[in-house]
Amino acid sequence: xxxxxxxxxxxxxxxxxxxxxxxxxxxxxxxxxxxxxxxxxxxxxxxxxxxxxxxxxxxxxxxxxxxxxxxxxxxxxxxxxxxxxxxxxxxxxxxxxxxxxxxxxxxxxxxxxxxxxxxxxxxxxxxxxxxxxxxxxxxxxxxxxxxxxxxxxxxxxxxxxxxxxxxxxxxxxxxxxxxxxxxxxxxxxxxxxxxxxxxxxxxxxxxxxxxxxxxxxxxxxxxxxxxxxxxxxxxxxxxxxxxxxxxxxxxxxxxxxxxxxxxxxxxxxxxxxxxxxxxxxxxxxxxxxxxxxxxx
Numbered sequence: 039x040x041x042x043x044x045x046x047x048x049x050x051x052x053x054x055x056x057x058x059x060x061x062x063x064x065x066x067x068x069x070x071x072x073x074x075x076x077x078x079x080x081x082x083x084x085x086x087x088x089x090x091x092x093x094x095x096x097x098x099x100x101x102x103x104x105x106x107x108x109x110x111x112x113x114x115x116x117x118x119x120x121x122x123x124x125x126x127x128x129x130x131x132x133x134x135x136x137x138x139x140x141x142x143x144x145x146x147x148x149x150x151x152x153x154x155x156x157x158x159x160x161x162x163x164x165x166x167x168x169x170x171x172x173x174x175x176x177x178x179x180x181x182x183x184x185x186x187x188x189x190x191x192x193x194x195x196x197x198x199x200x201x202x203x204x205x206x207x208x209x210x211x212x213x214x215x216x217x218x219x220x221x222x223x224x225x226x227x228x229x230x231x232x233x234x235x236x237x238x239x240x241x242x243x244x245x246x247x248x249x250x251x252x253x254x255x256x257x258x259x260x261x262x263x264x265x266x267x268x269x270x271x272x273x274x275x276x277x278x279x280x281x282x283x284x285x286x287x288x289x290x291x292x293x294x295x296x297x298x299x300x301x302x303x304x305x306x307x308x309x310x311x312x313x314x315x316x317x318x319x320x321x322x323x324x325x326x327x328x329x330x331x332x333x334x
Contacts, residue, residue, distance in 0.1 A: 095154035096134035114153035124304035157210030177255035203251030204232025
């Protein structure tokens with residue numbers, strides 16, 4: 039047998055089969071093409087979820103704080119969690135921090151938004167974007183010794199010529215007093231700019247270093263009236279006299295216009311549902327929304 043001729047014949051046969059197979063694969067299958075086309079036409083791309091960093095003041099219980107399990111908690115935090123539930127296109131990540139870092143971080147874009155029971159001031163509009171919808175309400179008042187319980191407001195305090203605890207000039211509480219002094223130049227409160235943003239007002243008043251100080255009712259309640267508060271032993275020696283109910287706001291980074299607009303739409307729905315009133319009852323012990331007119 040001529041093995042060389044047999045080898046050539048086998049090689050040519052294998053080559054022919056390979057060529058035929060390749061030609062068969064190159065031909066389109068109408069059924070498969072149609073099925074593929076239909077799959078591509080009916081498949082919708084899942085919208086990408088955008089993660090946003092939400093800063094919160096970590097030591098302002100019950101407004102914003104870290105609970106015993108290390109979780110973000112408080113009225114402002116839970117209000118933002120309700121917003122998160124409404125916005126499927128966003129996922130909130132909460133970061134506990136100091137007041138100073140919150141302000142700097144939001145302004146510089148480290149955080150998209152920050153919550154800390156913030157009031158509205160004209161100065162802050164230069165650094166932050168305020169949304170259309172506020173997040174809550176705060177009762178602002180005077181902490182006094184019980185023997186000064188007759189001092190109901192800033193006017194009474196000024197008339198008595200009492201000394202007020204220092205307030206950081208960057209605090210909205212400083213602005214409240216400054217605006218009062220501007221409106222009543224003949225009966226001004228002695229206003230000193232302090233070095234500390236979170237001065238322990240209750241301690242200063244309790245020690246007699248000042249005649250009174252301004253604080254938020256929720257904080258006073260947590261510190262003085264709560265059995266676990268650091269100043270519960272002095273609850274009968276001190277009083278809190280509310281003089282204003284003030285709207286509070288989240289502070290957005292200036293570039294977060296789209297996110298702030300989405301927040302506004304969601305917040306309108308959340309407030310309409312009555313969920314914010316429930317949160318106030320939970321964290322503050324009372325609903326401040328019936329007092330909304332006094333915040334105007």
